[in-house]
Amino acid sequence: MIKLTFIDATGEAHVVDAKPGHSVMESAVKNDVPGIAADCGGALACATCRVYINDEWQAKLQPATEMEQSTIDFSEDRTPGLRLSCQIKVTPELDGLVVRTPESQH
């Protein structure tokens, strides 16, 4: 079991069992976790699946590709620890990952 925790803007935690091979975005959407719009469905086109991840977990993740990083760097949201959850693949090492979701993706 790979447990991921999504903490929404109200502070409520949503814990899901994620499948390896899914993205973190899909893990949220398929488990009905609020706070992730994912308008483009994971095509790295819309930046509406933003999550914030603390430094400790950031260090354990595959770093963002140049395409993801550029999208993040030039979006309006400049909160530290920002990632696009559609670009983070679920692996066993992610068990216990905690991410925060923004108040709005738009």
Next chain:
Amino acid sequence: MDQPTVVIIGAGQAGYQVAASLRELKYQGHVVLVGDEPHAPYRRPPLSKSYLLGEASVEHLSFSPDTFFSKRGIELVPGKRAKSIDRSRHVVHFEDASTLEYEHAVLATGARARPLEVPGAELRNVFYLRTLNDADALGARLTSVRSAVVIGAGFIGLEFAAVAAKRGIGVTVLETADRPMARAVSKRMSDVFTREHAKMGVKLSFGCSVTRLQGSEGAVRVVQTQDGRSFDADLVVVGIGVVPNAELAADSGLATENGIVVDEQMRTADPQVSAIGDVAAHASRFTKGRRVRLESVQNACDQARCVARRIVGQPTPYDAVPWFWTDQGPLKLQIAGLSAPGGEYAVRGDPSGTTFSVFSFVDGRLACVESLNSPADHMLARRLLTKGAELTPQQAADAGFDLKSLV
């Protein structure tokens, strides 16, 4: 009607989003989402890309888990087609003779693939690519073909061509215009796509009008063009645009003009009937008030949210910057704004490669930015256009100029 009911006709991206947004906004009435396809709502964009490549399964296409609708009190009714709307009685009639009463009806009926109208178009192995069923039929056939002809060099045709080439199928794209994606992008960008598709092994032929499909034993074999050429084809994909499904609205007396005419809050002339997504024609500040019908995920989602906000009493006009994307092999093209021919152009980056943007200006103002493998430019373009920032073509073309300084 026991309590207020929103009836949404069409369960594509726009229809799904209205239903979801109504519940997010705590709408208390009934929500009924009726679609004519036999499936729960699903994402169309991957159909011509990752789904056909086998990289995404049908599970990846769904918006939400199966429990989503029941948990939120959204009545999802697939496989049901609306026949007419009696606006005086606020009732939708369906082809199965059932009816639904509404307080508010949202028409999200989308668009259908424009049919190819030449002799032979009815032959077997002539495919369109609009629905999941279309993609499944095409995908099943793809495993056993050597040659494919694509009719139309728009987004869908070129996305399919890139997939077919990657799968080792000899693919030829025939286009009546003199360049690919002519309606959507600048000539500069078109030229790069022509060049890069050739590198992928896709053959492109422009100014080329299809006159007839020839077959044997009921299956297509040859595509003939007006200039007398013949192209062998085990399979044909037709991507020549769409027709808005506006008949339901027109038959109920609502104005249609390349789609259902709506105001800045997606209302038809009947305040109890809205239209959104591919089928809706709205006056946009990005076309100087001219009515435009946009076929995009962004437009579907944002118009859906606009209608949901109005229904719950938080109206705001629809004013989102249009944006689009297409993925063709290694090419990711993102467009912000609307292409406006005849204006001034500035290129940022190096168009001899595949990482650059074309900025287009109309009357000296930024109108559209086409970014190839340049998400930074795209994200900034959306913000520049939202703000109506004063960017000059000289600044846009100067790689040393910091676009961020204007947002």
